[in-house]
Amino acid sequence: MSQFRYVKNKLYVEGLSASYIIKNNKTPFYLYSQRQIENNFQNFKKNFKSINPLICFATKANTNHFVLKLLGNLGAGADVVSGGELLKSIKSGIKPNKIVFSGVGKTADEIQLAIKKNILLINIESESEARLINQIAKKLNKNVSVGFRINPNVDAKTHKKISTGKAENKFGISIKEFLNIYKNKAAFNNLKIDALSVHIGSQILSDIPYQKTLNILTSIILKNNINLKYVDLGGGFGINYQNNQKEINLSRYSKLVKNFQKKINCKIIFEPGRFILGNAGVLVNKVQYIKKGTKKTFVILDAGMNDFMRPALYDAYHDIIPLIKNNKKHSGLIEFVGPICETTCKFNQFKNFQKIAEGDYMAIKDVGAYGSSLSSNYNTKPLIAEIIVKNKTYKVIRKKQDLLKLIKA
């Protein structure tokens, strides 16, 4: 059940109305439900219970300290893609032996940091990276646990800008190149090849691409007699942004993974991001102005693409709902836009939306993942606040950035 719902025409988050929170907090701000995050994590875990995986939350989906702590306390590890995310995860209490480090462009400094912190795995994405890690490990006199991120050349059937597992994408290493390195592994004597990893894309709604990937991994591992401690199957689990979408069927995928695990006999790692946070946050904002265009009415919000980038970046669909429902209809097309000086600073458009007035409050839905973490200071706007609700209380978990500090740099 969603923790965001209407009670007598008022939008509630758990046991608090959003209208109550705006009394003391200026819009725009991110508003999360703690129970929703907890439920999503437990639901994910339950679906894969028979596999007993390590669940490494993909921190780039939401890097708020409070959120990372919460997930760490529930038993999550972290999948990080930068030195900053690595340090932040550790600072949030996530143990280094539950952290995996992915990314195509890790710098020498980041690699050194990861080695010194003794994290679980560095997932390598090229032969050059393998050489650099080996060289740094040698200098530090360490043997480093690594995985190789395979590019299985599988089409995840998702938006082209969030596909990562096709041969034309920059991510991962081809099977042929990996096998070359594997045959030559004596040349990398400070690396322990403990894992293979894959991450084929994001917002994946069907288990077919996952199934194809499992088949490819099975054949590489068995044909070449590769002994592994871990197989890291990545993230990408899709959620329901639009009513006609269906979120991924995890229990079906879980059976496929169980089968795979029986053949390969190793610990499974998952890296969910969106699935844990996506539907756990809304972006609360105010209608600043209403402007009649010739073809549609523009509803200009106080939140912009700097606060929430997904529609501009990926044409992402996000529903927009009022904090207080009324029974009147707006005639014609309305488009919700933000203040930023870019044509793509717009969020969605609707026919038959309810009647809106300047000063009304709206919520952009399902922005918990890749919302605040993708926000920026574009147009010299401060990063906005983040607030979380638990039962009938709320807590500010990131203050709005100070404008006077912002304008100094």
Ligand SMILES: *Cc1c(COP(=O)(O)O)cnc(C)c1O
């Ligand atoms: C972004 C990312 C994830 C998380 O993807 P979701 O679609 O949010 O589950 C997992 N693994 C890697 C390597 C990533 O880059």
